[in-house]
Amino acid sequence: MRWVPPGPAFLFCPADRPERFEKAARSADVVILDLEDAVAPDRRTTARAALRSADLDSDTTIVRLNPSGTDDHQRDVDALRDTNIRMVMLAKASSANDVSALAPFEVLGLCETPRGVHAAYEIAACANSIALMWGSEDLVAALGGYASRAAEGSLRDLARYARAKILVDAGANGLGALDTTFLDFGNLEGLRRDAEDAAALGFMATACIHPSQVAVVRDAYRPSDDQVIRAKRVVEAAATYDGVFRLDDVMVDGPMIAQARQILRRAGEGM
Numbered sequence: 001m002r003w004v005p006p007g008p009a010f011l012f013c014p015a016d017r018p019e020r021f022e023k024a025a026r027s028a029d030v031v032i033l034d035l036e037d038a039v040a041p042d043r044r045t046t047a048r049a050a051l052r053s054a055d056l057d058s059d060t061t062i063v064r065l066n067p068s069g070t071d072d073h074q075r076d077v078d079a080l081r082d083t084n085i086r087m088v089m090l091a092k093a094s095s096a097n098d099v100s101a102l103a104p105f106e107v108l109g110l111c112e113t114p115r116g117v118h119a120a121y122e123i124a125a126c127a128n129s130i131a132l133m134w135g136s137e138d139l140v141a142a143l144g145g146y147a148s149r150a151a152e153g154s155l156r157d158l159a160r161y162a163r164a165k166i167l168v169d170a171g172a173n174g175l176g177a178l179d180t181t182f183l184d185f186g187n188l189e190g191l192r193r194d195a196e197d198a199a200a201l202g203f204m205a206t207a208c209i210h211p212s213q214v215a216v217v218r219d220a221y222r223p224s225d226d227q228v229i230r231a232k233r234v235v236e237a238a239a240t241y242d243g244v245f246r247l248d249d250v251m252v253d254g255p256m257i258a259q260a261r262q263i264l265r266r267a268g269e270g271m
Helices: 018-027 041-053 071-080 096-100 114-118 120-124 136-142 157-172 188-201 212-221 225-238 254-266
Strands: 009-014 030-034 061-065 087-090 106-111 129-134 176-179 205-208 245-247 250-252
Touching: 009 018, 009 212, 018 030, 018 041, 041 071, 061 071, 096 106, 096 120, 106 114, 106 120, 114 120, 114 136, 114 157, 120 129, 120 157, 129 157, 136 157, 157 176, 176 188, 188 205, 188 212, 205 212, 225 245, 225 250, 225 254, 250 254
Parallel strands: 009 030, 009 205, 030 061, 061 087, 087 106, 106 129, 129 176, 176 205
Antiparallel strands: 245 250
């Protein structure tokens, strides 16, 4: 069954900062407590202890693990067995075996390496996969590059390819996909453009790195009043027609009706 999160704004929080856990959980729809990049290696033991002692909502908390095959990864898993956490994000997921080995944890595979992007379909097909996410900066670095975005802020072709592949491979397996972080957290308008595009394409959520991004992401995923009005008209008109019909000089067929219903579901007005 496809996992449907309670909202589109996921927020990363360093796992060694337990004083931030409650605020992050209140701020976002889902909080991702990070044992990987956000925590210095010499602080990871402290971070695991914080997770063990925290009172966490298992329905809205994900823990990002260090990559498979590392000493930190096994220590992360051992620590989580002492908690009520059931959902994890696997950093640098690169194969279906990496994900399957984490059962019974439910896994959000973070495809951020060439191998991970290549294996995304097989990762999504694992019985314990619940979603995919892609990561731009690690992917570019792994290929010897240094910038996933052009000077004006648009994603370069490589990043756009990886983004599209993760979305399609997740969807082909009945899963949702999480869009990558927008690192320039002072540029909220740039984030809005990216998040609106993600919502339009079918991403289920966007990952945030700062609490100020949460409201922008939620607003970007929420259909406009005009979109909702138009979608209602399409669905209502479809009930009176068999097959293709015309509405305001636009042809409406099955895919257009399905898109209208999706807009209404995002707006909380399913028809």
